[in-house]
Amino acid sequence: MAERIKVMQIIARMNVGGPAVIVAELMRGLDSSRFEQVLITGYCDETEADYLDEVATDIKATRIAGLGRSVSPIADLKAFIGLVQKIRTFKPDVIHTHTAKAGVLGRLASIIAGRGATRIHTFHGHLLHGYFAGWKTALVIAIEKFLAKRTHFLVAIGNEVKNDLLKAGIGRTNQYSVFFPGLPAPHTASKSELRKNLELDPAVIYCTFVGRLTQIKRPDRLLDIAAAMVKREVSIHFLVAGEGELFESSKTRSAAENLPVTFLGWRKDIDELFAASDIAILTSDNEGIPLTLIQAAQAGLPIVAPAVGSISDIVDNDKTGFLTSPQPGAMASALSALATDSELRNRLGSAGKAHANEYFSLERMLRDHTEIYNRSHNK
Numbered sequence: 001m002a003e004r005i006k007v008m009q010i011i012a013r014m015n016v017g018g019p020a021v022i023v024a025e026l027m028r029g030l031d032s033s034r035f036e037q038v039l040i041t042g043y044c045d046e047t048e049a050d051y052l053d054e055v056a057t058d059i060k061a062t063r064i065a066g067l068g069r070s071v072s073p074i075a076d077l078k079a080f081i082g083l084v085q086k087i088r089t090f091k092p093d094v095i096h097t098h099t100a101k102a103g104v105l106g107r108l109a110s111i112i113a114g115r116g117a118t119r120i121h122t123f124h125g126h127l128l129h130g131y132f133a134g135w136k137t138a139l140v141i142a143i144e145k146f147l148a149k150r151t152h153f154l155v156a157i158g159n160e161v162k163n164d165l166l167k168a169g170i171g172r173t174n175q176y177s178v179f180f181p182g183l184p185a186p187h188t189a190s191k192s193e194l195r196k197n198l199e200l201d202p203a204v205i206y207c208t209f210v211g212r213l214t215q216i217k218r219p220d221r222l223l224d225i226a227a228a229m230v231k232r233e234v235s236i237h238f239l240v241a242g243e244g245e246l247f248e249s250s251k252t253r254s255a256a257e258n259l260p261v262t263f264l265g266w267r268k269d270i271d272e273l274f275a276a277s278d279i280a281i282l283t284s285d286n287e288g289i290p291l292t293l294i295q296a297a298q299a300g301l302p303i304v305a306p307a308v309g310s311i312s313d314i315v316d317n318d319k320t321g322f323l324t325s326p327q328p329g330a331m332a333s334a335l336s337a338l339a340t341d342s343e344l345r346n347r348l349g350s351a352g353k354a355h356a357n358e359y360f361s362l363e364r365m366l367r368d369h370t371e372i373y374n375r376s377h378n379k
Contacts, residue, residue: 005374007095008086010094018124029362066078085114096121104143108147121151126161127165128165141169161309186275188299199270204236205278207278209240240262281290289369297352302352306323312355316355
């Protein structure tokens with residue numbers, strides 16, 4: 001029997017969101033007869049739900065204090081030393097880092113540990129847009145350029161993510177692979193049964209937003225759209241699944257303006273929530289490949305989203321949904337068209353489901369990673 005390839009997955013924290021879901025599916029789905037994996041991660045912030053605690057309770061992880069998002073020289077140094085020790089103990093063939101901070105500390109630790117492991121880093125979003133301002137962006141670019149020269153393979157989760165990084169001079173074209181995220185196909189009950197279980201009105205058009213309520217996700221824009229729909233006298237109700245630092249302020253504004261919005265908090269049943277809905281919406285200033293939109297497409301929902309980041313890899317404008325300018329008025333117009341036309345909803349939703357099944361399947365993502373890990377081991 002061939003010796004298994006040892007893979008160390010390193011991610012800053014497993015907060016509920018796209019990177020955590022992808023890493024969890026890799027830990028679960030890769031062939032255990034061919035790969036021996038360990039997961040190294042930090043701790044989530046107090047305002048974040050931990051995916052390992054809430055959903056992926058079957059996955060074991062080694063926690064390193066200080067590896068989480070917050071930057072602190074002393075804590076970061078301790079996390080770096082901890083990573084070097086873990087690498088020297090596990091002796092991985094492949095070190096695969098995810099997210100910005102883990103990408104920096106993990107790759108540097110790999111170099112210092114001196115085990116000769118292949119280094120792979122995945123960019124899960126548009127790192128250079130919306131996260132850092134001014135000189136910080138320039139610093140991030142300089143650091144990523146330095147690390148790219150010392151990384152064997154770079155993975156981008158979308159075509160525009162790759163293009164943005166190359167334009168900034170980060171890495172070479174032949175270093176990159178584009179791996180779309182993959183999710184297992186959902187298995188849910190009928191829409192009528194789900195609405196009954198979720199206590200949703202069978203006659204109402206529901207538009208669902210799933211995401212962290214943070215500035216970059218722009219929940220204020222969602223509420224502006226809800227207000228515009230009221231002004232246009234379009235009958236629709238918004239469901240908001242997610243929490244974050246803007247959760248309470250968003251609820252307060254919605255209540256004050258008497259908007260047709262229900263805040264559900266953080267939910268485990270996103271597949272069921274989408275399957276019970278009619279339309280999905282995203283209002284972010286920037287996105288990589290949002291997994292929530294993949295879930296929405298898998299449920300057969302048409303999608304309204306701003307034409308930012310790599311959303312166009314999921315939403316084919318006028319075919320599976322509508323990509324608009326980020327202005328609330330433009331998004332409200334697209335939403336009005338869908339809310340008032342069931343045939344249009346069904347046509348775009350069906351096309352979106354077929355697109356998601358072809359390009360964003362779990363099997364495809366596992367196959368892509370299996371191939372790159374095999375290439376890494378045989379480099």
